[in-house]
Amino acid sequence: MITVIEARKNYGDFAALNDVTLDIPAGSLTALLGPSGSGKSTLLRSIAGLEQLDGGRIVIGGRDVTGVSPQKRGIGFVFQHYAAFKHMTVRDNVAFGLTIRKRPKAEIARKVDDLLEIVGLGGFQHRYPAQLSGGQRQRMALARALAVDPEVLLLDEPFGALDAKVRADLRQWLRRLHDEVHVTTVLVTHDQEEALDVADRIAVLNKGRIEQVGDPVTLYDRPANDFVMSFLGSVARLGGQLVRPHDIALDRSRERAQAQDARVGGSPGVVEAVVERVVRLGFEVRIDLRTDAGVRFAAQVTRAEADALGLVEGETVFARATTAPDAAEIEPALAI
Ligand SMILES: Nc1ncnc2c1ncn2[C@@H]1O[C@H](COP(=O)(O)OP(=O)(O)OP(=O)(O)O)[C@@H](O)[C@H]1O
Numbered sequence: 001m002i003t004v005i006e007a008r009k010n011y012g013d014f015a016a017l018n019d020v021t022l023d024i025p026a027g028s029l030t031a032l033l034g035p036s037g038s039g040k041s042t043l044l045r046s047i048a049g050l051e052q053l054d055g056g057r058i059v060i061g062g063r064d065v066t067g068v069s070p071q072k073r074g075i076g077f078v079f080q081h082y083a084a085f086k087h088m089t090v091r092d093n094v095a096f097g098l099t100i101r102k103r104p105k106a107e108i109a110r111k112v113d114d115l116l117e118i119v120g121l122g123g124f125q126h127r128y129p130a131q132l133s134g135g136q137r138q139r140m141a142l143a144r145a146l147a148v149d150p151e152v153l154l155l156d157e158p159f160g161a162l163d164a165k166v167r168a169d170l171r172q173w174l175r176r177l178h179d180e181v182h183v184t185t186v187l188v189t190h191d192q193e194e195a196l197d198v199a200d201r202i203a204v205l206n207k208g209r210i211e212q213v214g215d216p217v218t219l220y221d222r223p224a225n226d227f228v229m230s231f232l233g234s235v236a237r238l239g240g241q242l243v244r245p246h247d248i249a250l251d252r253s254r255e256r257a258q259a260q261d262a263r264v265g266g267s268p269g270v271v272e273a274v275v276e277r278v279v280r281l282g283f284e285v286r287i288d289l290r291t292d293a294g295v296r297f298a299a300q301v302t303r304a305e306a307d308a309l310g311l312v313e314g315e316t317v318f319a320r321a322t323t324a325p326d327a328a329e330i331e332p333a334l335a336i
Contacts, residue, residue: 001026001061002047002152002184008055009042009208016042018208019056024201026061029178029185031195034205035231040188041156043205047186048154049073061151073152076145076183078138080157084129090116090140091125097148115143118177135159135166139173146181153185159194167191171198192232196220204228236297239268243321248299250287250309250317257318264321271319273297275311287311289319 002024009017016039024030032040045051047058049070057066065073084093091112092099098108116122119139129137138158145153158174159167175198178185189195195202196216204211204219204227212224223229226242235242251257257270273289276296285306287299299319301309311317 001059002186003059004043004047004056005059006056007043007046007053007058009039009046009051010054015208017046017053017056020205020208020210022203022210022213024184024186026184027182028201029175029187029199030201030203031187031189031199032205033189033192033195033202033231036190038205039208040190040205042208044154044156044186044188047152048075048077050077074150075152075154076148076150077154078141078145078156078158080160084137084140086129088128089125090121090127090129090132093129093140094143094147096144101148111147112143115147118146118180119143120173133166134162135170138162138170142174142177146183150183153183155185155187157188157190160189167194168197174198196232204231206231234298236299237295238297238319238321239271241268241321243268243323245286245298245300246284247321247323248297248319249322250299250301250311250319252309252315252317254318257320261320264323267321269320273317273319275313275315275317277313278306278311280306289317 004020004022007017007020008015020043032043034040042051046053049065049068053066057064059065060073085096088096094115095108095112098111113125116125119142121136121139121143124132124136129140132140141158159170162170171194187199200215201213202216202219203213206227212219212228219228220232223232229235229242234245236245236248238248249260251260254270254272261267261270271291273291275287276290277288279286279288280303283303284300285303287301287306288296289299290296
């Protein structure tokens with residue numbers, strides 16, 4: 001368990017961390033999610049001891065480490081750009097932390113081989129970092145961080161420099177790795193999809209403060225405020241309320257839309273709009289809409305729903321929310 005208690009960090013007049021209090025359960029994979037400049041890296045680096053707090057405390061596994069040096073905190077750290085030792089083989093890079101701790105050679109060899117298997121670099125012991133892909137290098141970095149049996153693994157945008165496909169593969173892989181080794185892991189990311197996909201807990205940061213902490217489903221379905229809702233997925237503003245695009249139903253008939261809408265308590269009402277574009281995104285279809293007042297929003301429906309609706313550009317439709325903030329238990333009514 002990591003506990004951050006009323007952490008404050010200032011850069012001049014600027015408060016990068018503003019009384020942050022956070023519990024990170026032992027064995028969890030927790031994401032620190034927020035926009036650029038929200039304080040994610042500052043919080044991670046403070047947990048690591050790479051930044052000194054101006055106020056507050058950090059407790060790791062029951063030990064107050066606030067004044068303790070990074071080397072003595074029992075952490076492994078992986079950065080976005082991993083600085084590998086270029087002149088050392090993959091095996092020696094991963095062994096580094098064990099070698100400087102003067103562990104017996106046989107133990108090092110066994111452990112490094114095991115770790116390289118776990119991170120999927122079994123056949124790469126004798127390669128040099130320059131002979132690895134970006135994704136392989138980051139996996140080597142993770143193996144190196146894990147080699148010294150850290151109590152806590154801290155990852156600062158570890159896949160940030162890689163392309164989208166490799167990122168998606170690596171986060172699946174990280175999830176499986178975490179299920180296997182169970183080390184308490186904190187992952188900094190600005191990518192909501194990455195956080196929702198990989199983490200079992202997410203702390204959303206904004207301007208040096210924590211907006212909400214919870215599991216991905218709770219944050220997505222029950223965001224504490226508009227910031228969390230907007231940051232965790234796309235939203236549309238419908239009649240003054242924020243609504244997820246896939247929680248919008250469209251109908252050609254105003255009367256039918258109104259009748260269905262009456263079943264959703266506290267809904268923003270029925271909004272008339274013109275179809276600007278119909279965009280097919282594989283299984284889903286996005287319908288870009290514009291109201292008379294010029295407000296643009298999008299609805300997302302399945303391909304079957306889109307086909308049934310048969311909407312064409314320029315046509316007028318009636319949009320309504322299928323869920324309202326306090327009515328999540330009401331069955332979403334059929335779109336048509
Ligand atoms: N050494 C520093 N000196 C002055 N200001 C800093 C320093 N480090 C960070 N900051 C400021 O503190 C704020 C938080 O920075 P931090 O790196 O924690 O944000 P972040 O959420 O990790 O953002 P990003 O996703 O862009 O890395 C930013 O506004 C940044 O400019």
